[in-house]
Amino acid sequence: MTMKIIDALRSLFSSSNQEEKPTDERSYETHDKPVEMLRQLPWLSLLEEDVFQEVMAGFDCRIFPEGTTLLKEDDPDNGMFVIVSGKVKIEIRGITMNEVGAGSLIGEMSVLTGYPRSASVVAVTAVTVVWIESTTLKSIMKKSTELENSLWEFASKRFAMNLLGRKEPYSQWEQNIFIQWLASGEIKVPNENGWIDLEGKVGVLVTGTAAQHDGSTIVKSPITLTGTNYVFSKEARVFLREK
Template identity: 30%
Template sequence: MSARPFLKISAPLNALVAALGLITVAALTTRDLDPTTKLSLELLLAGVWAVYVLQLVDTVIRRRDKNDRGRTPALVIDLLAVVVPVIGFLIAGSRDQSLYCGIWLLKPLRHFTFFRLLGRVVARAAPNLVGVTSVFGIVLFGASLFAYLIERDIQPDKFGSIPQAMWWAVVTLSTTGYGDEIPMTFAGRVLAGLVMMSGIGIFALWAGILATGFFEEVRRQDFVRNWQLVAAVPLFQKLGSAAFVEIVRALRPRVVPAGTIICRKGEAGDQMFFIVEGRVSIQTPSPTPVELGPGSFFGEMALITGEPRSATVSAVTEVSLLSLYSEDFQMLSSSNPEIADVIRKTAEARSGRAPGE
C-alpha cells in the first residue's frame, strides 16, 4: 500500500498520456517507417500501456478499500485500456497490432462529469427523444418508399430497391447532400425538398429537447447546491419551506480567493453578503480590523440607507459567500419581515462601530 501514491494519475496527466498514445498509434500507420523509428514508437506505446496498468491497479485498490461501486465506469475503462491492446498483440497481424490501442480514446472520459450529466439528461428526456426518433424513422421509411416508386424506372442502379433509396433518404433528411444520388424527375425533386424541410424540423426538435434538458439539469444542480449553502447560514435555518425556497432562489453563490477585496469604501453598494465558509476582515476607523466568520453577514448598510460603502472588506481566507441584491432584499423585507428586522437591527448596532459595512 505504500507504493499506492505512485499509482495515481491526475486528470490532466491522464489526458496527456492518452494523447501521446493516440498520436503514436497514428504515427505507426505511416508507410515506409524505418525500423529504428518504428521500434521507438512501439516502445513508447508499451510505456503508455505500462502507465495504464498502474492506473488499473490504483482503481482496483481504491474500489476495494472504499467499497465504491460508483467507480465501476472508471474500472471498466481502465480494464479495457489494458486488456484490448494485449488481445490485439495476441491475435492481430503485425500491421494492425497498434490499432487496438485506439481504445485509449476512452481514457479521458473517466474523469469527465459531463457524461454523467448527459446520461441524466437523456434519461429524463427519453420519452420525448423516442417520440422524435419515431417520427424520424417514419419520415425515413416513407421518403425511401416514395423515392423508390418515383425513381426506380429512371435510375434502377440507385433507386432500384427501398434499402438503396434509404441511403438517399438519410443523406437528404440530414441535409448533408453528398450528390451521389439525385432525383431526376420533378416529383422526386419535390419529394427531396419536403424531406429536407422535415429533416431540419426533426433535428431542431432533437436539439431543443436536449438543450432544455441540459438547462433544467444544470438549474436543478445549482438549486441543490444553493440550498445546501443557504442551510449553512443560521439566520435562515428557522424559515418555513416556502420562505426557504424563496431565499434559495434569491441568493447567488460566490467563492472569493484569500486576499481579494470584496467591496471598497466609497463605492456604491447594490448587494450584501452572507458568509458560508471562511473569514473576512472589515477595515474600520479603529486600529484593529473586525473579522467575521461563517454565519455572519456584511454590506447591509448600503442596501438599507442607499449610501456608499463606508468600509473596505477583504477575504482573510478563501470565502464562500451568498450575495443578496437590493431588489431581492426588498422582496425579502416584504415576505420575511423577521429576517429583514434582524438585518436592520444588526446594521443599527454596527453603525456606531463600523457604519455602512
C-alpha cells in the first residue's frame, strides 16, 4: 500500500449551481470502463471485490474536448472523476498551478468535505474520464468505511503535499525524499475530548477547525499547525508525520 501511495504522490508532482455538462460530452457503455487501470489506483486497490464493483457500477465514462472546463472554482460539489487519458490543468484564480494526466483523481476533497471547489479544472487536451456522482459515492461510503478511509488517506496526503511543499525545509528537499516522507504519514481524527497528540509531529489540518486551549486563536482548514495545544472540532481530520 505504501509503495502505491508513493507512486500516486509522485505522479502528482509530474506532469454556484452544479455546472452544466458540455454539449459535446458523450458517454461510453459500461464495458468500456478501464476496470484494470482503476483497480491499480491506491484508493481502490485494497477494497473488497463487492465494494470495488459497486464503485465501478457508479462510474460514468465521458469525453471532453480540449478547452472544456470540467470543474469550476467555487462551484458546489457534485462528484469527482479519474482521468483515463489526456491532460488537464488545475487553475486557482486564473493561475495554472499544475497539470495532471491519466490516473489522477480530481474533485475528491469537495466530495469528502462538502466544501465548494477549490480550483478550476480545464482540459489541456481531449480528455476521457470516469465520473461518479457525490450521492452515489457517499451512499457506498456509508456501507464501506474502508472506501471512506482510503479516500481520506489519499486526499489528505495530497493536501499535505500541496501545503508543506511550499514551506521550508520541505521545499528544499529532493522530490523523491519528500514523497517518501509524506507516504509514511497518517490521518487522525480527534478523541471524544477533541484532542489529537501532536507532540513531536508535523500536522496539517485537512478539514474542520482547531482552537488553542486558551481560546485566543481559532484556525480553519486547510492550514499547517504550529504548536501542540489545540482542541479540534469533531469533524476535524489531521495529517500527521513524525518530524
